[in-house]
Amino acid sequence: MLIFQLTQHLRFIMLHHLHYLVGGCVGALVLFMAALSNGTVKPEIQWLDAVGEGVACLFALIWLLFLLCSRPSGRITHLMFTGCLLYWYSTVLDFADEFVRYPEHHRLFQNIESLSIPLAMLMITVGLFEWLREQRQINRQLRQREMFHREYRLLDPLTQVYTEPYLIQQLQRVCGAAMTHQPHPILFVLDIRGFAQFNMKHGMLAGDQLLKSFAELLLSHSNVDDLVCRCRGNRFALLVHQMPHAHASRHMEQALKKICHSISTELEVCWVQQPISNCTSAEALVRQSHANLDARKHNSQLESIRA
């Protein structure tokens, strides 16, 4: 079980943060080799100190890996990663100077070692502060889910957002009140493009992880009274209550740009929006939105074939 979980975490890092990991490790190796080749070997090595510094260095690397497997990419991850990396580098230099003595006139490595710790602490502190703010926002969303949507049987087991039957239930209530409600609520239906191919290339587990991240990010970019659902497979819906129609598409475009940037720059999402002003049947409304989305996907396929 533990091995399976570790493999999953490693796959996540490979998929989303490979550039961070490779860059960080190459930097550490270069620093370690440069420190060894610039110093003179100590006549007596304190093995207990060396083991202590080595273990500290190993744990700093483990913290770095934990960070990478627990976060999607983005500003906070970048900040925390840089802070942890600087801390790791200072432990690498600490470890190296158990074996060599740096030349007196050449203080580069001592300076890196001394400066990287306060800088790392500063970056980790700011990163943790931002992480806390982000977590508050996510908690607010989760509390909201608890408050208004107590239908656990209608939750999607993979993404933990609601399913289409629940959306239809909620739409039935909204449709009744929509005529008097200003601005009218809007239903967005979204489809992740090329998902079957993504599954084939990276495996079903990576596909599941993508769906989970997408649902979580969609939630964090929506308001507390909006409703996020997974309709089926790679298709989601978002019911928005308080958004002026003039801003709706720009808002959705910006949110999707950020979401795709956080998950993968290759990710492409096709979507349609449907204002709920005069609807008689929630099921018909959802059916119509799916049909509009299919037509849009079909047209964009034709356009790309023609291009």
Ligand SMILES: Nc1nc2c(ncn2[C@@H]2O[C@H](COP(=O)(O)OP(=O)(O)OP(=O)(O)O)[C@@H](O)[C@H]2O)c(=O)[nH]1
């Ligand atoms: N990993 C994973 N895949 C799923 C899940 N549910 C459905 N799928 C896969 O999602 C894929 C959906 O395929 P399509 O509807 O053709 O979507 P697409 O590949 O994005 O095609 P276009 O939208 O036309 O670009 C299928 O390969 C399903 O096997 C799931 O829960 N997890």
